[in-house]
Amino acid sequence: MKILVLNGSPRSKGNTAALVEAFAAGARESGHQVHVIPVCQKKIAGCLACEYCHTKGNGKCIQQDDMQEVYPLLDEAEMLVLASPVYYHNFSGQLQCAINRIYALDKPKNLRKAALILSSGDSDVYGGALYEYQNSFLGYLELEDMGVFTAHGDENKSEAKLRELYEFGQSLK
Ligand SMILES: Cc1cc2nc3c(=O)[nH]c(=O)nc-3n(C[C@H](O)[C@H](O)[C@H](O)COP(=O)(O)O)c2cc1C
Numbered sequence: 001m002k003i004l005v006l007n008g009s010p011r012s013k014g015n016t017a018a019l020v021e022a023f024a025a026g027a028r029e030s031g032h033q034v035h036v037i038p039v040c041q042k043k044i045a046g047c048l049a050c051e052y053c054h055t056k057g058n059g060k061c062i063q064q065d066d067m068q069e070v071y072p073l074l075d076e077a078e079m080l081v082l083a084s085p086v087y088y089h090n091f092s093g094q095l096q097c098a099i100n101r102i103y104a105l106d107k108p109k110n111l112r113k114a115a116l117i118l119s120s121g122d123s124d125v126y127g128g129a130l131y132e133y134q135n136s137f138l139g140y141l142e143l144e145d146m147g148v149f150t151a152h153g154d155e156n157k158s159e160a161k162l163r164e165l166y167e168f169g170q171s172l173k
Pocket of ligand 1: 009010011013014015016017084085086087088089090119120121122123125156
């Protein structure tokens with residue numbers, strides 16, 4: 001299966017990256033093709049709501065930034081993994097910009113499954129991101145939930161948590 005991971009952390013060796021790496025290693029071990037986009041190392045602006053994509057653009061976004069390299073990956077992917085540090089009880093701003101730009105595709109062609117990976121300082125701070133995941137991705141985009149994984153405080157980078165993510169990736173059919 002083709003899996004696209006959008007990692008919304010600006011810290012390339014941070015907590016979210018560690019969770020993503022463990023997941024990707026497990027999924028690759030099971031033969032899946034995993035593509036990780038470090039969203040914060042890309043230039044991806046927010047949606048302009050110009051509606052070019054839904055009129056003259058015919059599904060293409062008018063903004064010529066790094067989201068243009070993500071669109072074909074989104075269209076090919078069968079599973080999307082949203083990974084983010086929790087910022088003010090939601091996704092990082094950079095990841096939110098990329099999410100909003102999915103608007104141009106309406107519903108990515110091959111996408112059927114989703115998962116959520118969140119890292120935070122405190123526990124019980126996941127409501128905002130979870131609401132968006134459940135309503136926009138599982139609801140609107142009609143994706144099957146493959147799992148929600150969270151790590152807070154000392155759980156981040158712990159052996160137990162990294163093993164959990166590795167085993168999740170490995171378990172995917
Ligand atoms: C701008 C900003 C906002 C944050 N907001 C929250 C928050 O609302 N709740 C929380 O528990 N942690 C919050 N944190 C802490 C991060 O979620 C936490 O350190 C996380 O593990 C960072 O992941 P990373 O290493 O992948 O960047 C915030 C951190 C930053 C920089």
